Amino acid sequence: xSTSYLSDLRRPWVDGDKSLHxxxxxxxxxxxxxxxxxxxxxxxLSAAVLATGATLVTHQIWTGIGTWGLNRTVGWSFDIxxxxxxxxxxxxxxxxxxxxxxxxxRWRTSVNRAAEAMTxxxxxxAGTFPLIHMxxxxxxxxxxxxxxxxGTLWVNFxxxxxxxxxxxxxxxxxxxxxxxIGLIPDLATARDRARPGLRKRLLALAAxxxxxxHRTWSRYEKVYxxxxxxxxxxxxxxxxxxxxxxxTSIVPGWHTTIxxxxxxxxxxxxxxxxxxxxxxxxxxxxHFEAYITPRHLDAIGKITLLxxxxxxxxxxxxxxxxxxxxxxxxxxxxxxxxxxxxxxxFGVMVLCNVLIPQLLWSPRVRTSAGLLFVxxxxxxxxxxxxxxxxxxxSLHRDYLPSSWxxxxxxxxxxxxxxxxxxxxxxxxxxxxxxxxMIALGEVKGVSxxxxxxxxxxxxxxxxxxxxxxxxxxxxx
Amino acid sequence: MNSVxxxxxxxxPGASPGVGLLxxxxxxxxxxxxxxxxxxFAADLRADPAVAWRDLLLANAYFVGVAVIAGLFVAIQCxxxxxxxxxxxxxxxxxxxxxxxxxxxxxxxxxxxxHSLYHWADAEAVAGDAVLTAKAAFLNPxxxxxxxxxxxxxxIFLAGRLIRRARAQDATGDVAATRANVRGAxxxxxxxxxxxxxxxxxxxxxxxxxxxxxxxxxYVFSSLFVAALCWMTLCVLTLAWRGLLPQLNAWHLxxxxxxxxxxxxxxxxxxxxxxxxxxxxxxxxxxxxxLARERTGWWPLFLAxxxxxxxxxxxxxxxxxxxxxxxxxxxMCLVLAFGHLLDVYLLVMPSALPDGPRLSWPGVAVxxxxxxxxxxxxxxxxxxxxxxxxxxxxLVESLHHHGW
Numbered sequence: 001x002s003t004s005y006l007s008d009l010r011r012p013w014v015d016g017d018k019s020l021h022x023x024x025x026x027x028x029x030x031x032x033x034x035x036x037x038x039x040x041x042x043x044x045l046s047a048a049v050l051a052t053g054a055t056l057v058t059h060q061i062w063t064g065i066g067t068w069g070l071n072r073t074v075g076w077s078f079d080i081x082x083x084x085x086x087x088x089x090x091x092x093x094x095x096x097x098x099x100x101x102x103x104x105x106r107w108r109t110s111v112n113r114a115a116e117a118m119t120x121x122x123x124x125x126a127g128t129f130p131l132i133h134m135x136x137x138x139x140x141x142x143x144x145x146x147x148x149x150x151g152t153l154w155v156n157f158x159x160x161x162x163x164x165x166x167x168x169x170x171x172x173x174x175x176x177x178x179x180x181i182g183l184i185p186d187l188a189t190a191r192d193r194a195r196p197g198l199r200k201r202l203l204a205l206a207a208x209x210x211x212x213x214h215r216t217w218s219r220y221e222k223v224y225x226x227x228x229x230x231x232x233x234x235x236x237x238x239x240x241x242x243x244x245x246x247x248t249s250i251v252p253g254w255h256t257t258i259x260x261x262x263x264x265x266x267x268x269x270x271x272x273x274x275x276x277x278x279x280x281x282x283x284x285x286x287h288f289e290a291y292i293t294p295r296h297l298d299a300i301g302k303i304t305l306l307x308x309x310x311x312x313x314x315x316x317x318x319x320x321x322x323x324x325x326x327x328x329x330x331x332x333x334x335x336x337x338x339x340x341x342x343x344x345x346f347g348v349m350v351l352c353n354v355l356i357p358q359l360l361w362s363p364r365v366r367t368s369a370g371l372l373f374v375x376x377x378x379x380x381x382x383x384x385x386x387x388x389x390x391x392x393x394s395l396h397r398d399y400l401p402s403s404w405x406x407x408x409x410x411x412x413x414x415x416x417x418x419x420x421x422x423x424x425x426x427x428x429x430x431x432x433x434x435x436x437m438i439a440l441g442e443v444k445g446v447s448x449x450x451x452x453x454x455x456x457x458x459x460x461x462x463x464x465x466x467x468x469x470x471x472x473x474x475x476x
Numbered sequence: 477m478n479s480v481x482x483x484x485x486x487x488x489p490g491a492s493p494g495v496g497l498l499x500x501x502x503x504x505x506x507x508x509x510x511x512x513x514x515x516x517f518a519a520d521l522r523a524d525p526a527v528a529w530r531d532l533l534l535a536n537a538y539f540v541g542v543a544v545i546a547g548l549f550v551a552i553q554c555x556x557x558x559x560x561x562x563x564x565x566x567x568x569x570x571x572x573x574x575x576x577x578x579x580x581x582x583x584x585x586x587x588x589x590x591h592s593l594y595h596w597a598d599a600e601a602v603a604g605d606a607v608l609t610a611k612a613a614f615l616n617p618x619x620x621x622x623x624x625x626x627x628x629x630x631x632i633f634l635a636g637r638l639i640r641r642a643r644a645q646d647a648t649g650d651v652a653a654t655r656a657n658v659r660g661a662x663x664x665x666x667x668x669x670x671x672x673x674x675x676x677x678x679x680x681x682x683x684x685x686x687x688x689x690x691x692x693x694x695y696v697f698s699s700l701f702v703a704a705l706c707w708m709t710l711c712v713l714t715l716a717w718r719g720l721l722p723q724l725n726a727w728h729l730x731x732x733x734x735x736x737x738x739x740x741x742x743x744x745x746x747x748x749x750x751x752x753x754x755x756x757x758x759x760x761x762x763x764x765x766x767l768a769r770e771r772t773g774w775w776p777l778f779l780a781x782x783x784x785x786x787x788x789x790x791x792x793x794x795x796x797x798x799x800x801x802x803x804x805x806x807x808m809c810l811v812l813a814f815g816h817l818l819d820v821y822l823l824v825m826p827s828a829l830p831d832g833p834r835l836s837w838p839g840v841a842v843x844x845x846x847x848x849x850x851x852x853x854x855x856x857x858x859x860x861x862x863x864x865x866x867x868x869x870x871l872v873e874s875l876h877h878h879g880w
Contacts, residue, residue, distance in 0.1 A: 005876035007559055007869050009651065102734075236745060248756040255757050258690035260749040302555075313669050317690050324677075325688040326610040327761065361662075 012448035013107050015290040020444050027186075027438045028193060030286050035433055038285055043433075046425035053419010056412050057132055065135045067412040073405035074395045078413040079133045080245075081387040082420060085270065086126035087168065087242055088263075088383065091235055092271025093119025094175060097182070098231035101224075107299045109442035110291045113186075114282065115275050116179040117435075121427040122274070123172045125420040130164075132416065160244040167241040171234050178227045184210050185220065186436040236260075239267040246390065252333035253394030256321070262314035266386060269307035269353070273379030276300055278428065280373040282437065291438050294367035301366035304379070308357035311386075315354070333394055341406060342393045349389050352382020494566070494862050495720050497711055497855040506848035513845015520838035526828040529589035530683075531839040534824045535846035536582035537679050538817055539575055541700030542707050542850070547572030547635040548668050549704065554638065554654075554661035559873030560731055563723060566863050567711045567854075569642070571704070572635045574857030575850050580628040582846070583679070587621055594620075595827075596685045607686055615682055623678055627671045634664040642865060649867035672697060680820075683827045687765045691750045696823070698743040702785070703816040705736045706809035711854065713806045720863060726800040727879040733799025736809065737789055743816075744786030769822060773832015781822055784815040817843070 014023065035043070060067045070077060093115040100108040131137045143165045145155045155162050188210035191203035210216060243263035246254035279300070283292040322334040337346050356378045359365045366372070397404045431437070444450060498506065520528035546568035553561045591598030595608070596615040602608040608615070638660050645653040673693035681692050689695075709732045716724045754762045769778045789808060798804040825833065865871060 005872050007873050009557070009654070009869050233741075240745075240749065244753070244756075247753050250757050250759060255753070255759070256690045257692075257750045257753045258694065259753070261691070261694060261746060309666055309669065313673065314690075316670070317673060317693065320677075321688050321690045324611055324614060325761075326607045327688075 006451070011295065012446060012451050013110060013293070013295070014443060014447040015293050017448050018290065020447070020449055023444055023447060024189060024193075024440060026288075026290070027436050027440050027443075028190060030432065031190060031434065031436065032193070039429065039433060043426065043429040046422050046429055048422070049418055050422030050426050053416055053422050056415035056419060057128075060132065060412050060416070061135070061137065065133070067410060069408050069410045069413060071405050071407065073398060073403050074392055074407040076395065077388070077392045077407050078409045078417065079129050081384065081391050082417050083126050083129035084242055084263075084387045084391075085384050086122045086129070086420065086424075087238060088267035088270040088387075089122035089274045090119040090126070090171070090175070090271060091239060091264070091267035092275045093117070093122075094171075094178075094231050094235045095268050095271070096275070097178060098228040099235060101228045102232060105299070106446045107296050109439055109446050110288075110293075110296055111275065111279055111300070112442070113179075113182065113435075113439045114278060114431075114437050116175065116182070117428065117431045118271075118274060118278060119175050120172070120179060121424050121431075122271075123168065123175065124427070125424050127168065127172070128420065128423070129416075130161075160241055160248050163241045164245060167234075167238045171238045174227070174231050174234055178231055181220070181223055181227060182439060182442075183435065184208055185212070185217075185441045186439065188212065189440055190436060235268075236264055239263045242267075246394075251394055251398070252322075252327075252329045253337065253390065256318060258314055258317055262311070265307050265310040265314070266383065269304065269311050270379065270383035272300060272304045272307060273376045273383060276304065276372050276376035277380060280369040280376065282432065284369065286432065286437060288438065291443060294369075297369060297372055298363065298366045301360045301372060304375075305357055305360040308353060308360070308379075312354045315350070329399065332397075336397050337389060337393050340393065340397065342389065342396070345385050345389045345393060349382055349385045352378040353386060356382075494859045495715075496859045497570075497714060497851065499718075503852060503855060506852050509848035510845045510852070513841050513843075513848065516838040516841030516845070520836070520842070523838075524836075525589070525592040527825075527834075527836060527839065528842070529586060529593040530824050530828050531836075531842040532582065532589075532846075533586055533593065533679065534817075534820055535843045536579060536586075537824075538700065538703065538820050539846055539850045540579035540583065541696070542704045543572045543575035543579060544631050544635075544668070544672065545697070545701050545704035546708055547631065547638070548665065548701075549708065550638060551635075551661035551664045551668070554657045555665060557658070557870075559870035560728065560877045562865055562868050562870045562874035563877070564708075564712050564721070564728060564874075565642070565865055565868075566858065566861060567715070568704075568708050569639045569861075570854045570857035571708065571711070572631070573639055574853035574855075576628060576632050576635075578849055578853055580625070580632075583624045583628070584621065586679075587617060590617070594682055594685070596682060611685065615685060620678055623674065627675050630667055630671055634660065634667060638664065642868070643861050645867055646862060646865060647867075651869050654869055680823050683824060684765060684768075687762065689750055689754070689762065689765070691746060695743075695746045695750055696820075698739060698746050699785075699816045699819045702736060702739045702743055703813055705732065705739060706813040706816075707850075708732070709736065709805060709809045710813065713802055713809075715863070716802070723875050725877060727877045728874075729802060729805055730796065730799045730879060731877075733793055733805050733808075736805075736812065737793040737799065740786060740789040740793070740812065743819075744782070744790075747782060747786070768826045768830060772826070772830060774822065774826055777818065777822060777833055781815070781819050785812060785819060788812075788815075 096108050096115040097112045131140055187203055188207040191207045194200035194203055240260040243259035247259035249255055279292055283289050319334055322330040356375055392407055396407055549568045595601055597617050602612055638657050641653045641657050676693040676696040715721045792808050793799055
């Protein structure tokens with residue numbers, strides 16, 4: 001089993017010929033040396049934005065939903081667009097951690113931890129919007145179906161909004177579990193390195209008595225595979241159900257059968273946009289260039305380009321079918337989307353989601369962190385606009401021209417969106433400071449050292465569990 | 477650390493002619509099936525042209541999908557830099573290069589079917605129908621023919637380029653061919669997505685020209701993707717049974733099985749997406765498609781379709797041991813190959829037989845004839861090149877494939 005049959009075309013996923021110990025040192029360094037100035041600046045800025053958002057949300061809950069720009073025609077807009085945007089962001093994390101694991105994409109090991117953290121924070125951000133939109137968030141427990149004393153007031157099982165509650169809470173719990181299970185061995189490493197004190201005791205508690213024995217690893221890997229298998233359908237289910245919030249209606253522009261897979265791909269696209277934003281910055285700030293190499297960026301860029309094309313295909317299919325349906329309402333909805341008063345929004349969407357990602361065809365662009373960062377910002381903007389275009393623009397001119405209306409967000413809505421970014425980045429900064437940002441155990445398995453010493457280096461997690469036969473467990 | 481030279485057990489690249497899928501007597505037998513299919517089609521054409529043309533459309537659209545998606549499969553593996561499939565790659569390559577020219581002939585033959593196949597091809601009917609008149613810029617016989625030729629030209633050209641480069645590599649061992657194929661495969665994948673979407677609208681959705689559903693192209697794609705994987709796996713197993721793939725191991729089957737499993741679930745997902753959304757919104761323009769299949773004699777087959785293509789593979793292919801067993805995997809691929817034929821049958825036939833299915837032996841013969849033609853064309857294409865891409869830089873990985 002000591003021969004590696006890997007093609008010469010494959011390079012190790014860690015640069016710099018690092019020893020296993022060096023990898024541990026590199027990844028644990030940010031946790032142990034304490035935060036730098038840049039971290040404090042970023043953290044305080046995010047926290048300030050979060051505080052501003054929280055203030056505005058308090059004002060809105062105190063005063064009522066009337067502080068928003070909604071009207072009788074456009075009853076759903078900014079808030080729900082933000083919700084869909086954030087749920088979408090989360091999908092890339094699960095795709096990287098679960099689906100790419102099943103696909104044996106070993107480059108995922110450098111980015112999966114951070115991407116999963118991103119998923120969890122993004123779902124938290126998403127969850128706040130329906131809560132806020134309730135107007136009386138203290139009654140949020142009414143969405144839970146349980147025998148109650150509210151007479152006939154019972155949840156509507158036929159409503160996709162309720163399916164959302166189930167889908168997203170399941171998604172959140174499974175993602176959190178998956179993330180935490182993956183963290184345990186690394187928490188144990190951090191525990192073993194920590195000086196006695198509160199930090200060590202907390203890490204020991206979180207590491208659940210991990211002892212690194214062969215048996216522990218073997219169980220761990222089995223659980224990891226099972227959770228990956230369970231998380232995979234969740235990538236589909238969550239955004240499928242989010243899409244059904246719209247597609248089960250009879251609103252032209254909302255009701256179209258392509259929505260479930262199209263939303264899922266859009267979600268992955270937007271999520272990879274955010275992964276690029278975070279990773280291009282984090283590798284620089286945290287000095288992880290040897291772990292998140294240009295080859296990693298290249299792979300992420302390729303998936304972004306793929307999902308951009310799938311989204312493009314969906315846009316084209318919608319437009320073509322609206323025309324070829326010869327249904328006047330369908331045709332109007334899309335003519336209005338293209339050339340109505342919000343036509344510029346459609347323009348922004350096409351520019352950011354279809355045209356600019358085409359730059360990713362060039363390998364030079366895909367390996368340049370700076371360019372990728374710029375493109376990723378465009379994708380973030382474009383995917384937010386996609387949701388705005390779908391939700392608001394389909395609503396504002398309905399079947400009855402006398403009820404047509406325009407919508408513009410108020411400062412409260414804009415502030416709430418900013419606040420959600422504050423929440424997201426505050427959480428992410430805390431994560432970078434207190435937890436190992438790279439999955440140590442996994443990344444060691446794809447390092448050059450592991451390739452040179454296939455017998456001594458721990459196989460990447462998954463090597464054993466991908467194989468029902470024990471003899472294959474030592475694979476490469 | 478490892479070389480890209482061929483294992484000693486295989487002949488030098490280029491020296492050995494490729495081996496075929498079929499033994500001589502099987503090829504002769506299939507030739508008879510093709511002739512019988514053609515005769516049955518001719519006879520049926522006089523008896524019931526609407527059904528006869530649909531039989532041909534069903535069989536040909538199914539196998540064109542299978543062939544071109546086999547090419548897409550190769551392209552996907554190229555783009556991803558996958559290594560595991562290299563050992564069996566010549567089989568999907570043969571599927572696309574063998575059948576597509578025949579598929580083009582079949583599709584162009586449909587034009588002769590005219591309005592007994594496509595309602596929109598009848599100028600009088602179009603003139604009296606506001607919807608069809610409004611669509612006539614797209615749905616007209618000339619447009620149909622031009623687009624069909626374009627789709628095939630695109631697929632044959634782009635897939636042909638991939639295959640030619642890979643075969644040239646057999647002689648040169650040049651790694652640049654692998655790199656060039658990554659780019660070529662990406663272009664093929666993108667253009668395939670656009671062209672195949674339109675092709676499903678042209679060939680299949682336009683059978684019900686008043687109905688529309690945006691997910692339809694993706695739905696047909698997912699169905700035929702499973703069918704392509706099944707035919708591919710069946711060809712691989714056939715070659716293995718004949719002892720022509722001595723290094724095929726359980727991991728190759730496991731990966732093929734995962735593909736079949738995953739895309740069966742994907743098909744079920746798209747089926748549900750389309751059905752649930754149309755059922756829920758209950759808009760008459762859209763429900764008409766499902767009413768024609770639910771409130772008629774089609775109902776049992778409509779249900780069987782979902783059970784056969786999603787529920788069955790969910791349970792049968794979930795255990796790793798089943799995916800790794802040639803017998804179970806082979807049986808499931810056979811079942812699903814027919815399952816997705818049933819799926820396309822349910823898309824095609826109710827527009828001619830509104831009351832319910834009618835078993836017609838000529839129809840069976842036509843389908844068997846086209847299937848035989850498909851197998852013969854794959855066999856012929858397979859013989860044109862060595863079965864082993866001997867100097868592919870990923871071959872060593874594939875020969876020692878161990879699941880990770």
